[in-house]
Amino acid sequence: DVKVTQSSRYLVKRTGEKVFLECVQDMDHENMFWYRQDPGLGLRLIYFSYDVKMKEKGDIPEGYSVSREKKERFSLILESASTNQTSMYLCASSFGGQGIPYEQYFGPGTRLTVT
Amino acid sequence: GDSVTQMEGPVTLSEEACLTINCTYTATGYPSLFWYVQYPGEGLQLLLKATKADDKGSNKGFEATYRKETTSFHLEKGSVQVSDSAVYFCALSDRNTDKLIFGTGTRLQVFP
Numbered sequence: 211d212v213k214v215t216q217s218s219r220y221l222v223k224r225t226g227e228k229v230f231l232e233c234v235q236d237m238d239h240e241n242m243f244w245y246r247q248d249p250g251l252g253l254r255l256i257y258f259s260y261d262v263k264m265k266e267k268g269d270i271p272e273g274y275s276v277s278r279e280k281k282e283r284f285s286l287i288l289e290s291a292s293t294n295q296t297s298m299y300l301c302a303s304s305f306g307g308q309g310i311p312y313e314q315y316f317g318p319g320t321r322l323t324v325t
Numbered sequence: 326g327d328s329v330t331q332m333e334g335p336v337t338l339s340e341e342a343c344l345t346i347n348c349t350y351t352a353t354g355y356p357s358l359f360w361y362v363q364y365p366g367e368g369l370q371l372l373l374k375a376t377k378a379d380d381k382g383s384n385k386g387f388e389a390t391y392r393k394e395t396t397s398f399h400l401e402k403g404s405v406q407v408s409d410s411a412v413y414f415c416a417l418s419d420r421n422t423d424k425l426i427f428g429t430g431t432r433l434q435v436f437p
Contacts, residue, residue, distance in 0.1 A: 243424075250429060252414065252427045252429035252430050253369075253414065253430075255425075258423075258424065268424075300369065302369075304423060306423065311359075311374070311376060311418040312423070313359075313371045313374070314369075314371075314425055316369040318366075318368045319368050
């Protein structure tokens with residue numbers, strides 16, 4: 211079975227802290243994604259990556275950065291956490307497309323609270 | 326740009342009732358369409374998908390048909406169970422970028 215794991219289920223950080231959210235997948239997927247999930251807004255794409263060291267901005271990249279040094283690992287970084295970044299963060303991975311709509315596999319999520 | 330609109334919840338049903346969750350989309354080209362489900366405390370998992378017009382996706386008693394003429398992909402189940410209580414997300418894929426565009430989600434609550 212495909213497995214996508216996220217480093218923490220719950221995280222509490224203070225305003226201004228640097229926060230790292232880690233995601234690891236074990237299926238050799240080319241694509242990896244970071245979303246945030248907020249009530250009434252659904253899932254919004256923050257960043258995605260097609261390959262090692264490659265990244266593309268999603269719909270809401272402001273205040274975030276990412277790192278993909280290895281194929282299986284995709285990190286989301288909050289350079290200076292703010293209270294409006296309190297949210298559920300979901301990581302996902304999939305095979306690369308070439309126009310084929312591969313399924314995305316999701317991790318269990320990290321609920322981040324910034325105080 | 327592309328978008329997905331789905332009915333707001335919560336949808337509250339008694340066990341064995343019929344379910345329909347509406348989903349309509351706006352897209353250029355011919356996207357693939359998906360329904361994902363999120364059970365309490367978990368991430369999303371694919372429920373079903375359809376890749377072209379008139380395709381019907383089905384899984385676990387749920388069905389949805391890709392209707393190009395009405396740009397819809399409504400989720401249906403003939404008899405829901407308490408274990409179906411979850412949040413359901415409709416999504417479409419962008420064939421050029423592998424991205425998914427999600428609707429806002431519909432919470433289903435099924436009572437015994």
